[in-house]
Structure formats: structure tokens, C-alpha cells
Amino acid sequence: MTGDRxxxxxxxxxxxxxxxRSITGGKGANLARMQTDLPVPEGICVTAAASRILLDDPDVREAIDRLEADRDGVDGNRAGETSDPNGGETNGGSDTVGESTASKTSxxxxxxxxxxxxxxxxDGLEETLEARLDPRATYAVRSSATAEDRADASFAGQYDTILDVGASGVPDAVRDCVASLFADRAVHYREENDVPHAAVSMAVVVQRQVDADAAxxxxxxxxxxxxxxxxxIDAAPGSGEAVVSGTIATDEIRVDRTTGQIEYTVGDREGPxxxxxxxxxxxxxxxxxxxxxxxFGSPQDIEWAVADGTVWILQARPITTLFPVPAQGIDDGLHVYYSFNHRQGMDAAMPPLVADYWRRGIENNARRVGYSPSGPICTPAGGIVYMDATPLLGSDRLAGRFFGVLEEADREAIAPLNDVRERRGEEFADGSVLGGLSAIRTLSTLVGFAGTAARFLGTVVGDLLDDSPAEFPARTREWGDSVAERLIEDVRTGETDRERVRLALEAYEEFTYEVPGQAFRIWSSYLYRGALERLCPDADAAFEALERGLRDNVTTAMMLELGDxxxxxxxxxxxERAILEECDLATVRDRPGGEAFAAAFEEVLDRYGFRAAGEIDFSQPRYRDDPAGLLATIRASLETGSEGDHRERIRRLEREADDAIDRLESVAGQGLLGSIRRRLVRPLAVRYRATIATRELPKYALSKLLAETRDQVLSAGDALGDAGVLDDRDEVWLLEIDELLAALDGEPIGVDLADRRAEYRRWQDLRAPRVITSDGEMVKASGPADPEADRLEGTPTSGGVVEGRARIVTDPETADLAAGEILVAPHTDPGWTPLFLNAAGLVCDVGGRMSHGSMVAREYGIPAVVVPGGTDAIETGERIRVDGTRGVVERLE
Incomplete structure (x- = not known):
């Protein structure tokens, strides 16, 4: 190559x-930036302007417009599709539609x-290339699109690279690279990443090819x-193309960047x-x-080659598949973070405003009880809120208690937390749970604990003396309704959008002051069960029966009313015909008898319309915003159920619970003091059932508050949209709380919302780890379920055995789960409750015995198992057996 003209x-x-990058594309711009200080082979770049000439032909533009219109038409008309408020989409359409669309696109x-x-x-381009290339040299010709090598989408491997090109062959190779903009894989990748086809152009890098000894x-x-x-590092003799394409076994090298230690594994290749x-x-x-x-400011994926002892850098791009690292503590030690989302049975990414809301709320609660690790108590990463568990794991005593809590709530978290504790405990940051507290504050905290213990004891004693324990759930629901309504009224007293948003966002803290009084009743259930286990040892089956048929549980009540x-x-x-034909509610209402159904259905919406799937993410629509999911549940019930079967199921479970109490009385009545022991069983069992029926009520009340918070945030989004600050109201979810309040005060938004949106979409494509360290290690003590295995082992969460067809459901709003099918889901929360009306069994990727799905499964008599990666290993239509007693899922076909 000659000259720098x-x-x-x-x-x-x-x-x-x-x-x-608008001139030389992503790859070319990166190479140009590196060439100043790093060994990059010399080269030229055919600019994006040249490719735009090729693309600017009317016939080409018309075809690109058809390609874009084809995508838009499919996006707008897919059967059963819904859009999330932040631009993401969920497709519930048929495979036939997808295959037809793919063929037309291709x-x-x-x-x-x-x-x-x-x-x-x-004109003149080929002559310029001829003048600037050495006819004796060999070149590597690499595509460099203007929309590639971005932090949110690398486009790695989507476009063509052509090696061993002589100077005379470069023009054809350049044209092939430009044409690869519309390779099937590139078109699909752009559609997946919401990049318009007409918005990209192609530059082409032409470099002297390194005659590599290794790459x-x-x-x-x-x-x-x-x-x-x-x-x-992956390394092999010869050119790097064989390494990238996976056609040669590579040496695998790991280097500790802090110590320089090298671990080298030689690939299994022919020869020496x-x-x-x-x-x-x-x-x-x-x-x-x-x-x-x-x-470049982020971890990089770098292609390299070695020739005659010289290391050459061939290209670099961001690694887009890494999960973001939570914010580091103020020290240099290792911090271990545990996912609040997984604890809530939900591993989906939340938008920035929602994640910031939970970060603030959790930190306020933690500080209230004196929890103060070095650095942030919790921090969002990838749309997940992570809590710093390092002080708990650094203490043998506290780690044991922490794992005891997780045994019931999130058993799958124990193994990775314990694994990192054993392997890397010496690296942990120093700090205690009460670190940084003054003596006065420490004393205040201890006094607070003593007061809490006294209130708890008072609740237990009061409940034991109460002669109407069956009324506990109704009274607790009245409490939940009144607290939520009072807080909502307080929010609505705000005179401006800003004031109402502030009050809504702060109402969670006030709510948490109200919860302990009712939480004590829930905690007392453990005392009742413990007493029963002492009175009636080796009666686990009877205890599980006690947890079923709880018609006063708010989620069970919702299912019953939906069944009605x-x-x-x-x-x-x-x-019935209209619903089976998938008509909307307005059409159903117009049919004979439609008003009666609409009245019954709208009563359900009046009572539960504030709920939603993944409801802790209050950016997601509530049932009242889109009742299609509830109608789908009713449709599935009409297809395969029968009148009154939902009520009969609860009555059967209630009879089984009564039988279980009889069995426990029989066991307790044996041996020394048997008559006294026997008389204690029924009062304890009745109170146990009554208290566990209240478990979902605090979240029920909080969900009302979250729905109001959603409404106020969207109202603020409308105001900012009207003022021209936002392009549309849903962009409000991309702001953090202080940014939103500042915008409502008239201050300019100092962030790039397009970048935030792209980042959020990337988060949605990542699989969030349950446990992650401050140096980015995603700790996995055990791998996900093996898709080839006939037997998948997990955590038993609801006893019993059932066989049936599996149905994978990732979006309950678009799911038609037929009666007798086994629900296989990434997670469940109260918004998934309607699907339990038809489910014969449950398999979840995340959760524990006390997670929502597990509790509802037990209450409704559905066998359930938590299997990490179950949604990847099991396929819809596959016949499986769920053993919720042993924690095993067997594939029968």
C-alpha cells in the first residue's frame, strides 16, 4: 500500500x-483508533460513502423498503403478540407464520x-484501489458496517471477511462485503436488535494479510x-479463521490479570x-x-496473529454477552452479590426507574435494622437489583442463618453462595453487618430488635387466645385494603405531577413500617408448625395436606372467582362460543348473556385488576390495562374443564386437610401424656392453616400501591411527552428517580435515552446470575438441567406426582394453558396465578419452597419442582412426570 492520501x-x-465510524464503520474506526499505539497491519478503508452509492439504486432501495415493510407488517400482525412498555416484544404467534415470514425475508x-x-x-474507485494496492501482496478484506461493534450489539460474525485476496480481486471482494449487509444472518440479527435495514451502510477494510504462524x-x-x-485466549497454529470458525482444536489459556499466573491447556490436535x-x-x-x-472502556473480544515473533492486532469489538458488574464497594476486597429479583422468584430485567425504586427501598429497610456493609447495600446491574451479601458470608454464624432462610425461600442460591465463600473467602472485603455504626446507633438498633421481639411475642400470644382464628385471613385482607387505600389517597393529594410521583415513590418506605404487624402473624406459622412437629413426629405428608385448600388465601380466592x-x-x-373464538370483551358483551358474563368478569378486574405478571416490575401492564391474559385462562378452562370443578377441587383439599388433622391427633395421642398432646393438635393446626393463608396479603397490598405508582409515573411521562422532553411517555421508565424528578422540575435530561433503551434491550437478552461477584464472576455451583437427560433433579416444593404434557410459558398474558397440562415457566408470581386454574403441575427455573409459585401450588394441590434451566431442557408437548415429593422431573418420551 502506498501513501496516506x-x-x-x-x-x-x-x-x-x-x-x-460513519466513514469507516465499526471495525475500521476501532482499527484506526488502535493503530496509533498498537501493532495493527497497515491498511485502507473503502468508505461507507462508496457503499451508499451501491445501495442508492432505485431498485435496491425499493427492495430494502419492502424488507422493512415486511418486518413492520409481521411485528404489527403476529397472532397473540404483545409489546412491553419499553419497546421490547413478545411473540405468541404460530410457527407457520414465522416460517412463512422467514422465507419471504430470505x-x-x-x-x-x-x-x-x-x-x-x-467513478474512479477501482482505479484508486489499483493505485494504492501492491500487486504482489495478499490482502484480508473485512466488512465494517456502521452499526457494528457497538456495546449493545457487536454484529460479530454477521458480515463477510475474505482472506487471501490478490490486489486484482479486491474490488469484487469489496462488493461481496457490501452485499453481505443483506446476508440472511445479518438481516435476522438487525431485526432481533431493532436496527432498521435502511439505517446501516458498509465500509470495507483492506489490510495486508499477516502470514500467521499462530492466531x-x-x-x-x-x-x-x-x-x-x-x-x-484461544490459540492455534496458522491463520485465525480456523479458530474463529471452530474447525481446529485450540489451546486454551487463562491468565490472572492481577498476578500474571498462566494456566495453559494444549488443544487435542494432530501432530506435535x-x-x-x-x-x-x-x-x-x-x-x-x-x-x-x-x-474502549469495556471488556474486548480481540482477534490477533503472530508472525515471525511479532504479535499483530487484527480487530477488536466489545464483548456484548457479559453480564454487567454491580458497583464495587469502597474498598479493594471482593464483594459477593445476591439477586433480589431471584429472591422474588423473577429473573427478568427491570427498566432503570423500577430497579432504582427497589434499590432505594431495600437500602432504607436494611439501614433501619443496622445492616451496613462497606459500599452500597444494593445496586442494580443489568436490570437486576443485587444485595451485598459479603458481610453475611464472611461470618460463620451469620452465613449459617442466612442459608437457613434461603433453605425455604431460595434453596438454589445456597450452593453458589457457599461455593464462592469456600473458594474465595480470603479475598472478601472486610466489614461487619453493623460496620460504621456509632455506639448510640448500635444501641438504638438493639433496642429496636428487642421491641420487635416483644411485638412478635404479643402477636403470638394474642392469636393463641383468639377464639376465632378462621377470621385471621379476612381481617388481614381488610388491613391490606385499608393500608393501600390510605397510602394511595396520600399520593393523590399531591398538587403537581412531580409531587404525586415523589409521594408515590416514597410511599413504599411508609408501607414497610405498616407491614411488621401482619408479618408477625405470618412468622408465627413457623412456631405453630414447629410445635406440631414436636407433637406429631414423622408426619410430613399430613403437614403438606394442611397447606392445601386455603380458600381464604388471596391468590386462591382470585382463582376461584375467575373460575366462577x-x-x-x-x-x-x-x-362461551365467543370466548372460544378468542373475541375481545366488547364483542363478548354483545352476545346473548354477555352482560352477565361481563359483570362477573369485571368484578374480578375490580378486585384484582391491579395485579400483573412480574408485578414487582411496575412498568409492566396490569390486568386492568390488558385483560386478555385473564380471558385466555377462562378460554382454556372452557375448553377442557367443567362447571364447578374449581370449587370442588378446593372442597376436596379442605376435606384432605381435615383428615390430616385427624391423623395428627391420632399420632399425638400415642404414648405418655397422649390425651393432653392430642387436645393441643387441632387448635395449633387450625391456626397454622389460618396464618399461612395470610402469607400473600402483604404483597397483595403492596401490589395496589405499585399499580398506583405506575399510574403516577405514566402520568408524569405524559406531561414530559407533551412538553417535548420525551418522545413518548414510555421513555419515562428509562430514567432513574432523581432524573425523573429533575425533569419534572424543568431541568434538562442529561442522559442519552436511545443508549438507555438499547442497553435495556440488551439486558433483556442476558440471563441474569443469581450470584455474582464484584469482579464479574457469575457463580454457578451446579450447571443447568441437561437437555439430553431423561431425569432432571431439582428442589421439591409441592408434594405429589403427576404426568402430563409440558407447556413452556414465558409470557402468561399470551398463554393458553389447557387443563391437565404441566406449566413450565422461568418464574412465577401472583400475576401467574390464573394459569394455576388449569395447571396439573409446575416446573420453575427459579424459586424456593416459600416462593409464590410453590406456595400456590401447595395450596391448590399441584405437584411442583424447581429445576434451574428447566425451560431450556423441556419442550412444549413433551410428556413428563413431575414428582414434587422427591424433586424430580422425568421425561417419559
Whole structure:
């Protein structure tokens, strides 16, 4: 190559303008930035302006418009599709629609490639290439799209790279690279990442090809574990293309970036089994990686080659598959973070405003009881709120208690937390639970604990003396309704959008002051059960029966009322047909008997319309916003159920509970003091059933408050949209709380909302870890379920055995779960409750014995097992057996 001359269509990588991605594309701009201080092969770039000439032909543009219209038409008309408030989409459409769409898209893309291949280059471009290329040299020609190598979407491997190109073959290779903009894989990737087809253009990098002795890929963070302090290298003899394409066994090298320690594993290749790289070459690569990561500000995926002892950098792009690291503590020690979302039985990413809401709420509660680790108590990462568990894990006594709580709430978290504690405990940050507290505050905290204990004891004694324990659930529901309504009235007293938003966001803290009085009643259930277990040892089956048939549990009551609405539909054939035909509520109402059904259905909405799937994420629509999911549940019940079967099921479970109490009395009546022991059983058992029936009521009340908070935030979004501050009201979820309040005060928004939206969408594509460290390690003490295994082992959460067809459900709003099918879900919360009306069994990816899905499964008599990765291992339609007593899922076909 000769000279650094710049023109409209060709620019040298060494030219300052080459760092502009709008000119040289993502790959070219990155290479140009690195070339100043790093060993990058010299090269030129055919600019994006040249590709735009090829794309600007009317026939090409028309075909691109058809491709975009095809995507828009499918997005707007997919059967059963819903859109989330932040721009994400969930497709419930049929496979036939998907296959037809893919075929049409592929045809249009092929047409565009053919048309590009037929286009002439801009005048003078081929002559310029001929003048600047060495006819004796061999070149690597690499696609460099303007929308690639971004932090939110790398486009890695989507476009063409052509190696071993002679100078005379470069123009054709350039044209092939431009045409690869519309390779099927690239078109699909853009659609998945919401990048318009017309918004991208292609620059093409042309570099002297390195005659490599060895080549491979360097990741500046370990892509397997996520650890940012470990660099990972894949290396093999020869060119890097074989490494990237996976056609050759590579050496696998791990380097501790803090100590320099190297772990080297030689690949299983033919020929001599010697190291591809020397230790010096490994250290040189890692040092270059450190520089490149610092240059671009994030972990990098780097292609490299070694020729005659010289290390060359061929390209670099962000690693987009890494889960973000929670904020580091103020010290240099290792911090271990546990997911609040997983504790709530939900591993889906939340938008920034919602994550910030929970961060604040959890921190306020933690500080109230004196929990004060070094650094933030909790911090959002990837749309998940993580709590710093380091002080708990650093103490043998506290770790034991912590694991005891998790045994009931989230058993799957114990193994990874204990694993990192045993492997890396010496690296933990120093700090205690009460670190940083003054003596006065510590004393105040202890006094507070004593007061809490006294109130708890008073609640237990009061309940034992109460001769009407069956009224506990009704009284607790009255409390929940009154607290929520009072707080909502307080929120609505605000005179401006800003004031109402502030009051709504702060109401959670006030709510948490109200909860303990009712939480004591829930906690007392453990005392009742403990006493019963002492009186009646070895009677586990009877205890499980006591937890079923709780018609006064608020979630069970919701299912029963929804079943009653289905029975109203059964009484009116025209209404039943309309629902089975998937008509909306307005159409159903117009059928004979429709008013009666609509009244019953709207009564359910009046009582429970504030609930939703994934309801702690209050950006998500509530039932009252979109009742289609509830109608789908009724439709499934009409298809496979019968009148009154939901009520009969509860009555059967209540009879079984009464029988269980009789059995417990019989067991207690044996032996010394048997007659006295026997008389204690029924009062304790009745109170146990009454108290566990109140477990969901605090969350029920909180859900009312969250629905009001959602309404106020959206109202603020409307105001900011009307003022031109936001493009649409749903962008309000992309702001953090202080940013929203400042915007309502008239201050400019100092963040790029397009970047926030793209970042949030990337979070939604990541699988959030339950446990992660401050250096990015995603701790997994055990792997997910094996898709090939006939037997999947997990945590038993609701006893019994059932066989049936599996149905994978990721969005309960669009699911049609037929009676007798086994629900397989990533998580469940109260918003999933309607599906339990038809489910024969439950398999969840996350949760514990005390998570919502498990409790409702027990109350409704449904066997349930938590199997990490179950939704990946099991397929819809597959016949499985769920053993909720042993914690096993067996594949029968």
C-alpha cells in the first residue's frame, strides 16, 4: 500500500478521519483508533460513502423498503403478540407464520444481494484501489458496517471477511462485503436488535494479510465465568479463521490479570502437542488487551496473529454477552452479590426507574435494622437489583442463618453462595453487618430488635387466645385494603405531577413500617408448625395436606372467582362460543348473556385488576390495562374443564386437610401424656392453616400501591411527552428517580435515552446470575438441567406426582394453558396465578419452597419442582412426570 492520501471513497487507516465510524464503520474506526499505539497491519478503508452509492439504486432501495415493510407488517400482525412498555416484544404467534415470514425475508434479502452485485462502483474507485494496492501482496478484506461493534450489539460474525485476496480481486471482494449487509444472518440479527435495514451502510477494510504462524482470539474478561480479572485466549497454529470458525482444536489459556499466573491447556490436535504460544507472547497479548480495554472502556473480544515473533492486532469489538458488574464497594476486597429479583422468584430485567425504586427501598429497610456493609447495600446491574451479601458470608454464624432462610425461600442460591465463600473467602472485603455504626446507633438498633421481639411475642400470644382464628385471613385482607387505600389517597393529594410521583415513590418506605404487624402473624406459622412437629413426629405428608385448600388465601380466592366467571360463561352458549373464538370483551358483551358474563368478569378486574405478571416490575401492564391474559385462562378452562370443578377441587383439599388433622391427633395421642398432646393438635393446626393463608396479603397490598405508582409515573411521562422532553411517555421508565424528578422540575435530561433503551434491550437478552461477584464472576455451583437427560433433579416444593404434557410459558398474558397440562415457566408470581386454574403441575427455573409459585401450588394441590434451566431442557408437548415429593422431573418420551 502506498501513501496516506484521502478521498471521498478511500481513506488510510492512519488518517485521523478514519476513526469516524460513519466513514469507516465499526471495525475500521476501532482499527484506526488502535493503530496509533498498537501493532495493527497497515491498511485502507473503502468508505461507507462508496457503499451508499451501491445501495442508492432505485431498485435496491425499493427492495430494502419492502424488507422493512415486511418486518413492520409481521411485528404489527403476529397472532397473540404483545409489546412491553419499553419497546421490547413478545411473540405468541404460530410457527407457520414465522416460517412463512422467514422465507419471504430470505427471498427479498437474496434479491437485494443480487442487485448490489450488479451495481457499478463509483467513478474512479477501482482505479484508486489499483493505485494504492501492491500487486504482489495478499490482502484480508473485512466488512465494517456502521452499526457494528457497538456495546449493545457487536454484529460479530454477521458480515463477510475474505482472506487471501490478490490486489486484482479486491474490488469484487469489496462488493461481496457490501452485499453481505443483506446476508440472511445479518438481516435476522438487525431485526432481533431493532436496527432498521435502511439505517446501516458498509465500509470495507483492506489490510495486508499477516502470514500467521499462530492466531486466535483474546477475551479481556473470561467469557465463561464473567471474571474481569481473568483474560482468556484461544490459540492455534496458522491463520485465525480456523479458530474463529471452530474447525481446529485450540489451546486454551487463562491468565490472572492481577498476578500474571498462566494456566495453559494444549488443544487435542494432530501432530506435535506443543504450546502454540510462548509465555512471553501470552504476556504480550494480555498487555495489549489491557491497553485496548482501557482505550474502549469495556471488556474486548480481540482477534490477533503472530508472525515471525511479532504479535499483530487484527480487530477488536466489545464483548456484548457479559453480564454487567454491580458497583464495587469502597474498598479493594471482593464483594459477593445476591439477586433480589431471584429472591422474588423473577429473573427478568427491570427498566432503570423500577430497579432504582427497589434499590432505594431495600437500602432504607436494611439501614433501619443496622445492616451496613462497606459500599452500597444494593445496586442494580443489568436490570437486576443485587444485595451485598459479603458481610453475611464472611461470618460463620451469620452465613449459617442466612442459608437457613434461603433453605425455604431460595434453596438454589445456597450452593453458589457457599461455593464462592469456600473458594474465595480470603479475598472478601472486610466489614461487619453493623460496620460504621456509632455506639448510640448500635444501641438504638438493639433496642429496636428487642421491641420487635416483644411485638412478635404479643402477636403470638394474642392469636393463641383468639377464639376465632378462621377470621385471621379476612381481617388481614381488610388491613391490606385499608393500608393501600390510605397510602394511595396520600399520593393523590399531591398538587403537581412531580409531587404525586415523589409521594408515590416514597410511599413504599411508609408501607414497610405498616407491614411488621401482619408479618408477625405470618412468622408465627413457623412456631405453630414447629410445635406440631414436636407433637406429631414423622408426619410430613399430613403437614403438606394442611397447606392445601386455603380458600381464604388471596391468590386462591382470585382463582376461584375467575373460575366462577368461567361458569357464568358456560351458562350462556353464545358467550362461551365467543370466548372460544378468542373475541375481545366488547364483542363478548354483545352476545346473548354477555352482560352477565361481563359483570362477573369485571368484578374480578375490580378486585384484582391491579395485579400483573412480574408485578414487582411496575412498568409492566396490569390486568386492568390488558385483560386478555385473564380471558385466555377462562378460554382454556372452557375448553377442557367443567362447571364447578374449581370449587370442588378446593372442597376436596379442605376435606384432605381435615383428615390430616385427624391423623395428627391420632399420632399425638400415642404414648405418655397422649390425651393432653392430642387436645393441643387441632387448635395449633387450625391456626397454622389460618396464618399461612395470610402469607400473600402483604404483597397483595403492596401490589395496589405499585399499580398506583405506575399510574403516577405514566402520568408524569405524559406531561414530559407533551412538553417535548420525551418522545413518548414510555421513555419515562428509562430514567432513574432523581432524573425523573429533575425533569419534572424543568431541568434538562442529561442522559442519552436511545443508549438507555438499547442497553435495556440488551439486558433483556442476558440471563441474569443469581450470584455474582464484584469482579464479574457469575457463580454457578451446579450447571443447568441437561437437555439430553431423561431425569432432571431439582428442589421439591409441592408434594405429589403427576404426568402430563409440558407447556413452556414465558409470557402468561399470551398463554393458553389447557387443563391437565404441566406449566413450565422461568418464574412465577401472583400475576401467574390464573394459569394455576388449569395447571396439573409446575416446573420453575427459579424459586424456593416459600416462593409464590410453590406456595400456590401447595395450596391448590399441584405437584411442583424447581429445576434451574428447566425451560431450556423441556419442550412444549413433551410428556413428563413431575414428582414434587422427591424433586424430580422425568421425561417419559
Amino acid at each position: 484521502t478521498d471521498q471513497y478511500v481513506v488510510a487507516l492512519s488518517d485521523p478521519s478514519a476513526t469516524d 427471498e427479498i434479502a437474496a434479491e437485494i444481494r443480487d442487485r448490489i452485485d450488479a451495481q457499478p462502483f463509483p 486466535g482470539v483474546l477475551f479481556t474478561a473470561d467469557p465463561t465465568t464473567g471474571r474481569r480479572t481473568v483474560a482468556a 502437542t506443543e504450546h502454540t504460544l510462548t509465555d512471553e507472547e501470552v504476556r504480550t497479548l494480555v498487555a495489549f488487551g489491557d491497553e485496548i480495554e482501557a482505550l 366467571a368461567a361458569d357464568v360463561a358456560r351458562g350462556h352458549p353464545a358467550v
